[in-house]
Amino acid sequence: SPSDPDLVARARAAKEKLGDKVFVLGHHYQRDEVIQFADVTGDSFKLARDAAARPEAEYIVFCGVHFMAESADILTSDDQKVVLPDLAAGCSMADMATAEQVAECWDVLTEAGVAERVVPVSYMNSSADIKAFTGKHGGTICTSSNARRALEWAFQQGEQVLFLPDQHLGRNTAVRDLGMSLEDCVVYNPHKPNGGLTADELRAAKMILWRGHCSVHGRFSLDSVNDVRERVPGVNVLVHPECRHEVVAAADYVGSTEYIIKTLEAAPAGSKWAIGTELNLVRRLANRFAGEGKEIVFLDRTVCFCSTMNRIDLPHLVWTLESLAEGTLVNRIEVDRETEAFAKLALERMLALP
Numbered sequence: 001s002p003s004d005p006d007l008v009a010r011a012r013a014a015k016e017k018l019g020d021k022v023f024v025l026g027h028h029y030q031r032d033e034v035i036q037f038a039d040v041t042g043d044s045f046k047l048a049r050d051a052a053a054r055p056e057a058e059y060i061v062f063c064g065v066h067f068m069a070e071s072a073d074i075l076t077s078d079d080q081k082v083v084l085p086d087l088a089a090g091c092s093m094a095d096m097a098t099a100e101q102v103a104e105c106w107d108v109l110t111e112a113g114v115a116e117r118v119v120p121v122s123y124m125n126s127s128a129d130i131k132a133f134t135g136k137h138g139g140t141i142c143t144s145s146n147a148r149r150a151l152e153w154a155f156q157q158g159e160q161v162l163f164l165p166d167q168h169l170g171r172n173t174a175v176r177d178l179g180m181s182l183e184d185c186v187v188y189n190p191h192k193p194n195g196g197l198t199a200d201e202l203r204a205a206k207m208i209l210w211r212g213h214c215s216v217h218g219r220f221s222l223d224s225v226n227d228v229r230e231r232v233p234g235v236n237v238l239v240h241p242e243c244r245h246e247v248v249a250a251a252d253y254v255g256s257t258e259y260i261i262k263t264l265e266a267a268p269a270g271s272k273w274a275i276g277t278e279l280n281l282v283r284r285l286a287n288r289f290a291g292e293g294k295e296i297v298f299l300d301r302t303v304c305f306c307s308t309m310n311r312i313d314l315p316h317l318v319w320t321l322e323s324l325a326e327g328t329l330v331n332r333i334e335v336d337r338e339t340e341a342f343a344k345l346a347l348e349r350m351l352a353l354p
């Protein structure tokens with residue numbers, strides 16, 4: 001989308017004035033008008049790692065969603081300030097697991113006599129509270145780029161895994177990468193008594209999947225895959241692991257946003273690709289690779305932005321950078337110390353995965 005030249009100039013001027021005091025991170029789902037100002041772009045794993053790599057920056061401006069900014073705050077030093085340009089940029093999946101619900105779930109697992117055998121593995125897309133719960137109970141965080149290694153690690157620590165909050169990433173990783181069967185997985189529904197499961201079901205499951213999902217990736221269906229294969233003969237289907245299991249099972253390639261980009265960079269000219277992920281990224285890739293003769297289409301023709309990622313727009317970024325340049329700290333994301341200590345434990349276990 002073409003950005004307002006006046007706003008572009010203002011963002012540039014404010015960023016120049018701030019110099020090394022500011023470090024701007026941009027997730028791959030951000031708008032073009034925002035991503036042009038990112039000092040580094042990446043998937044959730046890369047951004048978590050890179051946030052900690054600039055200790056000299058007083059301000060970390062996180063162009064992404066709330067849980068990413070929280071994770072950056074946890075992993076950076078206390079005097080660095082993490083700023084989210086629009087506080088309403090949340091994530092509907094992260095909101096599907098609250099601290100109270102997860103504490104209740106742990107009580108259910110304890111009563112069923114399985115808690116001591118269970119290792120929690122929480123997707124990065126979760127609140128700092130959930131990450132702290134995970135750290136407290138000996139578990140790790142994962143992202144879509146290391147979920148396999150996280151699960152392998154967890155099954156060395158215990159016999160069962162409680163996977164929060166994305167049931168699809170949990171199921172896809174268990175079945176595709178660890179060779180489990182669908183019957184090894186049960187779904188814990190926080191809106192039902194005892195999660196809707198009997199104690200026997202809880203005891204028999206290898207994977208206890210939280211009933212959460214991404215509303216953006218949930219739109220892709222098996223029909224989307226079949227239709228695009230018919231429409232574009234010879235197409236390679238490449239999807240994000242937040243997609244439903246039948247979509248992932250029917251795809252040719254599966255991986256994080258960074259993996260999607262790397263795969264397309266390595267693809268030969270003349271190849272055709274249908275991408276199942278957020279639309280800002282797919283559009284950017286289609287434009288970028290059109291000149292190289294790689295045809296890139298959206299997996300489903302229904303428009304599919306992540307509405308919360310899209311909340312970070314150029315006007316919000318300009319306001320943020322100008323405020324910081326004037327010495328006014330706005331929209332700081334700060335995790336309290338106790339939560340931070342346990343959440344950090346879980347995040348550091350992820351960063352230490354082989």
Ligand code: 13P
Nearest residue numbers: 043044045143144256257
């Ligand atoms: P990755 O960028 O880690 O693949 O995950 C994206 C995502 O869904 C963020 O919400």
Ligand code: SF4
Nearest residue numbers: 091092093214216306
């Ligand atoms: Fe959350 Fe899905 Fe948006 Fe990612 S794409 S931020 S998981 S709602």
